Amino acid sequence: MFQKLERIVPRARFALFLRKSNKLENKIWFMAQEDFRIYAKYYDQIYSHMKNYEKEAKIVENTIRKFESEKSKTLLDVGCGTGEHLKYLSLNFKCTGIDINRNMIKIARDKVPNARFNVASMIDFKLGERFDVITCLFSAIGHVQTFDNLVRTISNFYGHSAEKGLVIVEPWIFKKDFIKGHIGLNIHEDENIKLARMSTSKMTESKRIIYMHYLVGEKGEVKHFTEIHEMLASDCKDYVEAFKSAGFTKVEYLTDDLWDGSRGLFIAKK
Numbered sequence: 001m002f003q004k005l006e007r008i009v010p011r012a013r014f015a016l017f018l019r020k021s022n023k024l025e026n027k028i029w030f031m032a033q034e035d036f037r038i039y040a041k042y043y044d045q046i047y048s049h050m051k052n053y054e055k056e057a058k059i060v061e062n063t064i065r066k067f068e069s070e071k072s073k074t075l076l077d078v079g080c081g082t083g084e085h086l087k088y089l090s091l092n093f094k095c096t097g098i099d100i101n102r103n104m105i106k107i108a109r110d111k112v113p114n115a116r117f118n119v120a121s122m123i124d125f126k127l128g129e130r131f132d133v134i135t136c137l138f139s140a141i142g143h144v145q146t147f148d149n150l151v152r153t154i155s156n157f158y159g160h161s162a163e164k165g166l167v168i169v170e171p172w173i174f175k176k177d178f179i180k181g182h183i184g185l186n187i188h189e190d191e192n193i194k195l196a197r198m199s200t201s202k203m204t205e206s207k208r209i210i211y212m213h214y215l216v217g218e219k220g221e222v223k224h225f226t227e228i229h230e231m232l233a234s235d236c237k238d239y240v241e242a243f244k245s246a247g248f249t250k251v252e253y254l255t256d257d258l259w260d261g262s263r264g265l266f267i268a269k270k
């Protein structure tokens with residue numbers, strides 16, 4: 001009897017510990033979802049001032065036409081956000097968009113009814129089809145956080161690329177270009193809302209951690225929200241290594257004739 005109890009008590013303690021840690025994990029997950037709900041909600045207001053998506057999509061399309069072997073018809077935009085690039089790319093390609101944030105996808109679906117969308121992570125999505133072109137723009141790839149995940153992501157792009165397909169990736173800010181102590185500021189104002197987003201960052205050896213603060217004034221109230229984005233710390237050579245190890249035969253990094261604020265474009269061919 002006593003021996004039996006001795007076996008049961010540690011198991012019960014372990015079960016209790018698991019229950020508590022699951023609860024904590026769920027809470028953290030929920031908080032992260034809430035934070036990224038804010039990211040999606042104000043995304044277009046923040047970036048509409050600094051980005052010209054129509055111009056960017058045109059440059060992406062011209063780049064595709066320059067590098068493609070045959071006329072590309074299907075396009076997958078990974079980390080598509082609110083679908084701003086797809087709004088224009090879907091005029092000339094049969095488009096699919098994926099993003100990890102379901103709130104982003106909801107906005108994109110309403111905005112681009114002629115494209116298909118899925119909530120999925122770029123690291124391990126499985127769509128069961130191949131695309132003539134895969135794009136991953138405005139540094140969405142930086143969210144994979146580690147070099148190992150970068151390799152997994154690019155290999156996944158390889159698996160979803162058609163024969164002679166193209167992959168176009170706008171990287172996250174390279175390690176060498178990161179400005180220590182930089183404070184970012186974006187402002188938006190219209191008749192319904194006054195919005196300011198300020199950001200600062202911390203560099204660790206393996207990551208860039210971005211702290212975003214939102215001040216949102218709407219419906220007679222001012223609210224403060226925070227968000228933490230943990231991003232990849234890597235340089236050009238790391239991306240080239242990831243493309244090569246995934247099996248891509250040709251990789252180029254373009255910086256000329258792109259848009260203001262562009263972080264360059266990797267063009268990889270299967």
Ligand SMILES: C[S@@+](CC[C@H](N)C(=O)[O-])C[C@H]1O[C@@H](n2cnc3c(N)ncnc32)[C@H](O)[C@@H]1O
Nearest residue numbers: 079080081099100101104121122137138140143
């Ligand atoms: C800076 S936004 C870029 C969005 C869009 N490409 C654009 O140009 O506006 C980064 C996007 O990557 C998405 N993202 C982050 N991690 C992801 C992942 N693991 N898989 C897919 N999307 C992800 C975010 O939800 C966000 O929509």
